[in-house]
Amino acid sequence: MYLYILPTNNASINFIYSPSMAFLSALKNTTVFGKKNYKTLNNLLLKKQVSKIFILCDENTHPLCLPLLLQELSATLSYEIIEVESGESNKDIATCQHLWDTLSDLGGDRKSILINLGGGIITDMGGFVASTFLRGIAFINIPTSLLGMVDAAIGGKTGVNRKNIKNQIGVFSQALLTLVDTQYLKTLPQQQLRSGLAEMLKHGLISDKAYWKELSNLNQLRTEDLERLIQQSMEIKARVTTADNREQGLRKILNYGHTLGHAIESYCMDNANKTPLLHGEAIAIGMILEAYLSHKICGLSSMELTEIKQVILHSFPKVSFNPTEIQALLKLLIYDKKNEKGHINFVLLNKIGEAQIDCEVPEDLIFEAFAYYQEN
Ligand SMILES: NC(=O)c1ccc[n+]([C@@H]2O[C@H](COP(=O)([O-])OP(=O)(O)OC[C@H]3O[C@@H](n4cnc5c(N)ncnc54)[C@H](O)[C@@H]3O)[C@@H](O)[C@H]2O)c1
Ligand SMILES: [Zn+2]
Numbered sequence: 001m002y003l004y005i006l007p008t009n010n011a012s013i014n015f016i017y018s019p020s021m022a023f024l025s026a027l028k029n030t031t032v033f034g035k036k037n038y039k040t041l042n043n044l045l046l047k048k049q050v051s052k053i054f055i056l057c058d059e060n061t062h063p064l065c066l067p068l069l070l071q072e073l074s075a076t077l078s079y080e081i082i083e084v085e086s087g088e089s090n091k092d093i094a095t096c097q098h099l100w101d102t103l104s105d106l107g108g109d110r111k112s113i114l115i116n117l118g119g120g121i122i123t124d125m126g127g128f129v130a131s132t133f134l135r136g137i138a139f140i141n142i143p144t145s146l147l148g149m150v151d152a153a154i155g156g157k158t159g160v161n162r163k164n165i166k167n168q169i170g171v172f173s174q175a176l177l178t179l180v181d182t183q184y185l186k187t188l189p190q191q192q193l194r195s196g197l198a199e200m201l202k203h204g205l206i207s208d209k210a211y212w213k214e215l216s217n218l219n220q221l222r223t224e225d226l227e228r229l230i231q232q233s234m235e236i237k238a239r240v241t242t243a244d245n246r247e248q249g250l251r252k253i254l255n256y257g258h259t260l261g262h263a264i265e266s267y268c269m270d271n272a273n274k275t276p277l278l279h280g281e282a283i284a285i286g287m288i289l290e291a292y293l294s295h296k297i298c299g300l301s302s303m304e305l306t307e308i309k310q311v312i313l314h315s316f317p318k319v320s321f322n323p324t325e326i327q328a329l330l331k332l333l334i335y336d337k338k339n340e341k342g343h344i345n346f347v348l349l350n351k352i353g354e355a356q357i358d359c360e361v362p363e364d365l366i367f368e369a370f371a372y373y374q375e376n
Contacts, residue, residue: 031154031178031238033231038072041140041179045077051111053079054103056126058086061118064187065144069117079115080106084125088269088276091121091160093169099129113138113176119145119192120152120279123175124167127158131173141175144184146196146226147280150203150233153178155241155251164270165335166262172246180234185223193223194315195280198257200229201312202287203236206253209353211236216311253355256347260366261286263332267325277319284316285373292369293361294348304352309373318374326370330363 032040045053057066062083073079082102084095103112116126116139123141130139143153159170185193197215204212211232218225237254244251265282268274277285291308294300321329333344348359 030176031180031234033180033234035072035181035183037179037181041072041177042074042077044140044177045113046074049111050113051109052107053077053113053115054106054108055079055081055115055117056099056122056129057081057083057117058119058122059083060086060187061122061144061184065117065142065184068183069115069142084122086118086121088121088161088265088279091125093160093162095125096129096132096160099125100133103129103133108133108137110134110137113140115140115142116153116175117142117144119143119148123148123153124158124170125160127156127173127175128160128170131158131171136173138176139173141178142184143178143180145188146185146193146230147199148196149180149182149185149230150196151199151237153180154234154237155254156245164266165332166266168335180230182223182227182230185226191278195278197315198280198284198287198312200233202254202256202283203233205287205291205308205349205352206256206347206355207236207240207353208232209351212352216307249357252345252357253347256349256355257283257287257290259286259333259344259346260289260329260369263329264319264321266332266335267329268319271325274325275319281316281319284312285319288312288373289366289369290346290348292372293346293359293365294350296365296368297359297361298348298350298356300349300351304349308352320374321370323367326367330366 055066055069062081066081082099084090084099103114114126114130114137116123118126120143123143127139127141130137141148141153143149153175156172156174157167157170158173159167162168201212201215204215211229215229240251240254261283264285265277265279268277268282288309291300291305295302295305343360345357346359346361347355347357349355
């Protein structure tokens with residue numbers, strides 16, 4: 001059982017339609033930071049002709065984050081709350097099916113709006129469900145995990161896993177609004193914070209050496225210190241994805257660490273003898289492996305290679321992989337979404353702060369990369 005629906009007691013209200021197209025188009029695909037933006041959210045929900053508001057959360061964000069959101073929402077709004085069970089294994093079509101059924105059973109129509117309140121799983125899956133229900137209803141992302149704030153909730157990639165293949169089913173679809181408020185991070189477990197740090201480190205590696213240096217010098221993850229850094233990561237992600245909405249070129253740089261990282265994440269999720277890894281934990285390993293490939297293929301200096309390995313291993317524990325596991329893992333690379341005409345394309349680094357897309361890598365180098373990652 002992974003779906004519960006809790007009707008709310010709020011009185012329904014009549015929405016007044018005031019079709020301010022300028023207001024709405026100004027908001028389309030907007031990412032905003034800070035508490036002051038709840039005013040924009042309320043205006044949007046009140047001004048747009050919204051027939052029903054649905055709030056999607058999981059069993060953690062429901063008790064921990066929803067009360068904070070409800071304090072900010074206009075008391076005149078009514079909404080339905082839909083809860084799904086957390087976990088990567090529930091980010092699948094079966095859960096989507098329940099969500100589509102629920103939206104339909106609760107009277108969702110084209111003018112309904114879905115607010116995704118949660119980490120990357122909620123925003124990825126909620127965005128996909130909204131974008132496909134009745135050929136697409138509007139959705140708003142309110143990320144509650146660090147990874148969601150700096151990455152998953154921004155840029156319009158939505159989707160779910162098929163079997164053990166990460167994000168194989170999905171669509172590009174922009175949220176009407178993404179509102180980032182760091183108050184939600186107060187209850188986020190430390191291991192989850194660290195998972196978000198991996199994507200922030202990636203932002204530095206692919207586009208901003210000074211930002212990488214600043215992150216490298218962080219001694220502990222305290223949410224107070226993270227505010228400005230989060231905004232910087234949000235800017236990097238938004239800048240890259242706005243320039244290349246559908247990943248034709250530049251946007252591919254965001255996949256640094258993800259070619260091998262996704263394969264590692266999928267492999268560990270699907271094999272009983274492996275401990276499942278959080279997304280950021282798998283990407284952290286992928287970034288070290290792909291730094292080694294960058295050194296061999298794209299001229300990343302050995303000094304920067306060592307620095308990348310040291311900084312990442314300072315925060316992320318090593319995981320060991322034997323040759324049979326590496327071989328099995330390589331088989332998963334054929335599902336990578338950057339592949340074209342049967343070629344596996346990597347994003348590699350020329351140096352810290354500068355990435356290169358569409359790099360081909362021979363298989364033996366990948367084995368060498370694992371050996372480099374595992375050596376002391
Ligand atoms: N669409 C994209 O561009 C993109 C980018 C990066 C990652 N992703 C996807 O994002 C997913 C990972 O996201 P994630 O790391 O946020 O995982 P997640 O959604 O599983 O959230 C992590 C855990 O923390 C809990 N949680 C969330 N916010 C909380 C809070 N404020 N307090 C307490 N607990 C809280 C959740 O219930 C969950 O158990 C992966 O599926 C990945 O593929 C997507
Ligand atoms: Zn990622």
